[in-house]
Amino acid sequence: MTTIRIPPTLRGEANGQAQVQADGATVGELLDDLMSRFPALRDRILVADEIAPFVNVYLDSEDVRTLHGLETPVFDGSTVILLPAMAGGC
Amino acid sequence: MGVNRPAHSLLDLVGHTPLVELTRLSPTGGARIYAKLEGQNPTGSIKDRVAKAMIETAEASGELEPGRAILEPTSGNTGISLALVAKLKGYPLTCVMPESVTEERKRLLELYGAEIVFSPGAEGSNGAVRAALELAEREPRYFLPFQYGNEANPRAHYEGTGAEIVAELARVDVLVAGLGTGGTLMGTGARLRKAFPDVVVAAAEPLPGDPVMGLRSLEEGYVPPILDVSQLDRKLLVSNAEAVTALRALLDREGIFAGVSSGAVLHVARKLAEELSGGVVVCVLADAGWKYLSAPFWTEPDPERSMEASLWW
Numbered sequence: 001m002t003t004i005r006i007p008p009t010l011r012g013e014a015n016g017q018a019q020v021q022a023d024g025a026t027v028g029e030l031l032d033d034l035m036s037r038f039p040a041l042r043d044r045i046l047v048a049d050e051i052a053p054f055v056n057v058y059l060d061s062e063d064v065r066t067l068h069g070l071e072t073p074v075f076d077g078s079t080v081i082l083l084p085a086m087a088g089g090c
Numbered sequence: 091m092g093v094n095r096p097a098h099s100l101l102d103l104v105g106h107t108p109l110v111e112l113t114r115l116s117p118t119g120g121a122r123i124y125a126k127l128e129g130q131n132p133t134g135s136i137k138d139r140v141a142k143a144m145i146e147t148a149e150a151s152g153e154l155e156p157g158r159a160i161l162e163p164t165s166g167n168t169g170i171s172l173a174l175v176a177k178l179k180g181y182p183l184t185c186v187m188p189e190s191v192t193e194e195r196k197r198l199l200e201l202y203g204a205e206i207v208f209s210p211g212a213e214g215s216n217g218a219v220r221a222a223l224e225l226a227e228r229e230p231r232y233f234l235p236f237q238y239g240n241e242a243n244p245r246a247h248y249e250g251t252g253a254e255i256v257a258e259l260a261r262v263d264v265l266v267a268g269l270g271t272g273g274t275l276m277g278t279g280a281r282l283r284k285a286f287p288d289v290v291v292a293a294a295e296p297l298p299g300d301p302v303m304g305l306r307s308l309e310e311g312y313v314p315p316i317l318d319v320s321q322l323d324r325k326l327l328v329s330n331a332e333a334v335t336a337l338r339a340l341l342d343r344e345g346i347f348a349g350v351s352s353g354a355v356l357h358v359a360r361k362l363a364e365e366l367s368g369g370v371v372v373c374v375l376a377d378a379g380w381k382y383l384s385a386p387f388w389t390e391p392d393p394e395r396s397m398e399a400s401l402w403w
Contacts, residue, residue, distance in 0.1 A: 054312070061327040062325065063319075063326070065319055066319075085311040086311065
């Protein structure tokens with residue numbers, strides 16, 4: 001099982017939950033499992049089967065865009081964090 | 091810049107910051123870590139490079155002329171840097187910033203003579219960006235340098251930060267810098283890649299607390315136009331608590347008094363240095379600790395609680 005942390009902006013589509021347990025061998029499979037239980041999340045997280053431009057997905061603190069995207073393998077006990085892309089910079 | 095002669099202007103002292111080896115914080119058997127101390131710029135942050143480059147580029151192109159005013163969305167460092175450059179060059183400056191920023195930052199900007207327009211704290215940097223764009227649209231007297239979309243920002247790091255590192259080190263295996271506008275990572279990364287094609291360019295990114303993310307919608311998400319994520323080899327999230335732990339280690343063990351993003355950068359630098367059996371990791375420490383003195387996290391046992399409501403870089 002993998003823990004997925006849901007940002008406040010997506011909790012409305014996830015029954016108000018801040019974190020959810022999901023199953024899958026890759027980041028894509030995990031998100032599929034999550035979205036099968038909360039179908040409204042699909043249109044928020046994915047665009048044309050890719051991670052939406054303003055969504056960042058982190059596996060154990062590392063952005064999966066700099067790993068293997070949705071194909072990134074996931075191991076038991078990992079944590080996935082979903083975040084909205086925000087402007088930083090002082 | 092003549093090293094042994096007095097400078098003609100404070101603006102001539104921007105950049106050429108020192109690089110120091112972190113002998114106590116480099117992991118045993120891993121890579122050696124070097125830190126570039128951007129807090130030693132005239133106003134105390136790396137943004138002096140960006141502000142000077144954006145203003146001088148606009149002057150050279152004719153876009154910025156006497157009689158115009160400068161407007162920028164900034165939660166602090168860029169505003170303070172612009173305030174110095176604007177003052178010495180004779181332009182009025184207005185900064186749009188979230189009302190949630192630290193007192194030192196507001197105070198410093200006011201002392202430098204900048205005018206401050208506050209945007210709602212709950213909207214964070216995104217809100218400041220939006221408010222500034224609207225204001226510039228309404229009032230054409232404003233010149234908006236806009237660090238998020240200004241190519242002079244990464245170029246200042248290509249020609250400055252990056253070139254300086256290349257001049258001092260014979261090899262660099264990993265570059266770590268904080269991700270904000272993306273300017274430091276894009277510019278410094280590109281210059282290091284030219285000299286060391288296999289260099290790993292790694293971003294340290296803040297994990298914002300729930301209150302910061304608030305109820306903002308994804309549609310309001312923002313990726314700075316100058317940031318090309320495909321140019322980053324690694325991108326790591328750092329919690330406030332992890333950043334503060336590393337920040338305290340910088341001070342306790344190396345005597346370096348730095349700002350919050352520097353803690354996050356050091357956290358990532360140590361992690362990546364441990365993955366290597368040798369080589370060189372360079373981390374860019376964007377500012378010094380002075381502007382954060384009023385924050386309670388320096389001594390708190392659980393810093394996350396007091397930090398979660400603010401975005402720290």
